[in-house]
Amino acid sequence: MKPADRIKKLINKSDVTTSSQADNRILGDALEHLEKLKQKKLATTQPNIWRTIMKTGTKKLAAAAAIAIIVLGGVTFWPSGGSDNGKWWLGPPAAWGQEIMAALDTIKGVTCREQTVLVMSDGSEHTSSTWDILYVSSDSYRRDIYDGDFLREIQWYVPDGSGTLQHSIRYDLKSYFTHTGEGGFGNHDPVERMRFYVRLLDEADKLLGETVIEGCNCVGFEISAGKYGDNPENWVDCIWFDTETKLPVRMEKHGRPVTDQPDKTFTTIQDQFDYNPELSADTFIPEVPEGFINAHPDEIKASKEKEQKE
Amino acid sequence: MEDKLLVLKCKRGSRDALGRIYRKYKSDLLILAIALLNEKSAAEDVVHDVFVTFVQSLEKFRLTGSLKGYLLTCVANRARNTNKAKQRQQNVVPNPAVPACSCANGPSQSIICNEELQQLSVAMAQLPYDQREIVMLHHQAAMTFKAIAESQGISVNTAKSRYRYGLDKLRLILDNEAKK
Numbered sequence: 001m002k003p004a005d006r007i008k009k010l011i012n013k014s015d016v017t018t019s020s021q022a023d024n025r026i027l028g029d030a031l032e033h034l035e036k037l038k039q040k041k042l043a044t045t046q047p048n049i050w051r052t053i054m055k056t057g058t059k060k061l062a063a064a065a066a067i068a069i070i071v072l073g074g075v076t077f078w079p080s081g082g083s084d085n086g087k088w089w090l091g092p093p094a095a096w097g098q099e100i101m102a103a104l105d106t107i108k109g110v111t112c113r114e115q116t117v118l119v120m121s122d123g124s125e126h127t128s129s130t131w132d133i134l135y136v137s138s139d140s141y142r143r144d145i146y147d148g149d150f151l152r153e154i155q156w157y158v159p160d161g162s163g164t165l166q167h168s169i170r171y172d173l174k175s176y177f178t179h180t181g182e183g184g185f186g187n188h189d190p191v192e193r194m195r196f197y198v199r200l201l202d203e204a205d206k207l208l209g210e211t212v213i214e215g216c217n218c219v220g221f222e223i224s225a226g227k228y229g230d231n232p233e234n235w236v237d238c239i240w241f242d243t244e245t246k247l248p249v250r251m252e253k254h255g256r257p258v259t260d261q262p263d264k265t266f267t268t269i270q271d272q273f274d275y276n277p278e279l280s281a282d283t284f285i286p287e288v289p290e291g292f293i294n295a296h297p298d299e300i301k302a303s304k305e306k307e308q309k310e
Numbered sequence: 311m312e313d314k315l316l317v318l319k320c321k322r323g324s325r326d327a328l329g330r331i332y333r334k335y336k337s338d339l340l341i342l343a344i345a346l347l348n349e350k351s352a353a354e355d356v357v358h359d360v361f362v363t364f365v366q367s368l369e370k371f372r373l374t375g376s377l378k379g380y381l382l383t384c385v386a387n388r389a390r391n392t393n394k395a396k397q398r399q400q401n402v403v404p405n406p407a408v409p410a411c412s413c414a415n416g417p418s419q420s421i422i423c424n425e426e427l428q429q430l431s432v433a434m435a436q437l438p439y440d441q442r443e444i445v446m447l448h449h450q451a452a453m454t455f456k457a458i459a460e461s462q463g464i465s466v467n468t469a470k471s472r473y474r475y476g477l478d479k480l481r482l483i484l485d486n487e488a489k490k
Contacts, residue, residue, distance in 0.1 A: 007430075007445060007449055007484075010429065010433075011446070011450050014341045014424065015423075015427060016336075016421055016422065016423055017421070018422075019420045022354055022420040023336075026332065026336070026354070026357055029358060029361070030332065030362050030364070031329075033365040033366055034320070034365050034368075037323065037368060158318065160314075160318065161372045165314070178315065282322070285318070285322045286318065
C-alpha cells in the first residue's frame, strides 16, 4: 500500500469519543456566546422579536384575523382625526397619503393572506383552492402555500451576503431546494405595494365608498393599472383602508390574463393584514424536515412521470 | 447545502443549529487537533476556541466553501499558534517530561482516542510540525497544496516537498511500529 493511502486509511479510521463534560465545555461556551450575540442583535433590532400567531392551518386564520382586528382597532396613527366630518379620505390625498406613508415606514413586519380568484367569461368567480400566507419583515420574506387545509409548500427569501437565499420545502413531494439569487424580495413585499398605491392615490379613478371588511369600516379606491407601466386600462387595482387606523386592510388586482385561456381573467386579493405581529424568532429560518430529499420539484415530477410511463 | 442552512440558522441565533454543527464536525476537528498537538487537553482547548470564535464572528461570517474545510483550517491555525507558544515556553522553562503520547487514554477521560488515533498521533509527533500540518490538512481536510501554501504563506513547491518528506518519514515510522 502506498504511504499516502496508508496514512489516509489511518486518518479515516481514527476516532474520538467526547465525554459530556468536554461537550458541555466546548458547546456550552459557544452557546453562551450565541446568546450574547442574540441579545446584542435584539438590542439593535428590538421590534423584530415576534411570537407566532399563525403557525399552521386555516383554523388558526380566523384567530389571526380576530387578533389583527383587535390590534388594528387599538392602533390609531392619526391623532389629528382628519377632516371636519371625520371623512379624512375626502380631503386631499397628498396630505393624508403622506401620513399613511409615514405610518408604513414604522412597520417592521406584516402577515397577510393572498388568494387568487378565477373569473370566467360569464362573470362567475371561482376561488382557487391554493392560497398563501405571507410573512414579511424588514429583510426577509416567507410564503406558506396551502392547498385547501394542506400546507403544501413553504418558501423563504432571506438575505445571504449580497444576494438572497431562496429556500423552499415541498411537503407534497417531501423535498427541498435551495439557491442563492441576486437582489431582494421587493416584488413580494405587500408594504412596498401599499406605498406604491398610496403614491398613486392622487390619480385614483374611483372612490369605492365605505364598506365593512373583516369587521372594520373601510374606504376603497380604484386605480387603473394603466396609470403605471404599460398595462392596459382594464387591469384594475383596488386598495381599502380602515377608516379608523387608515392602514390598508385589503388590496386587489383585477382583470389579469390567464395564460392560454383568453376568455378568463384572474384577481389577486391580499387581506387579513396583521401589522407588527409578534412571530417566533424562527419564522424566517429555513427548515429541512427530516427525510426530505434535496431536488428541484420539476426533477421530482419528471422522474415520477417517467416511473408512471414505465 | 445543509451546512449553509445551518450557518444561516446559527446567524439567526439557533442553538439547535450550532449543536448540529458541533456534533457533525467535532470528531474531525479533534482528530486534527490531536494529530497536530499530540495532546488531548490542548486539542480540546483549540476546538473550544475555534467554536467560540466561530460564534463570535457569525455576524460577519459568510460561507463560501465547505464549512468543514473552514473549521479545520481554523483548528490548524490555532494549533500552530499553540505549538509556537509551547515552543517559546520550552525555550524559557526547562522542558518538562512530555509523555511520548499524551493522547493515550490516561486518567482524563474527557476525550477518548481509539487505537488508530493514538497510533496516528504517536507517528505524527515524530514529524516536524510543518510537515505534520501539511500531511493532515492535505489528507483530512482534503485541502490542495495551493490552498495549504496560501494559508501558511509558503510556496506551493515548499508545501509539496514538506508533504513528501513527511510522508516518507511516516512510512518509516509506521513500518518500524509494525515490526515491533
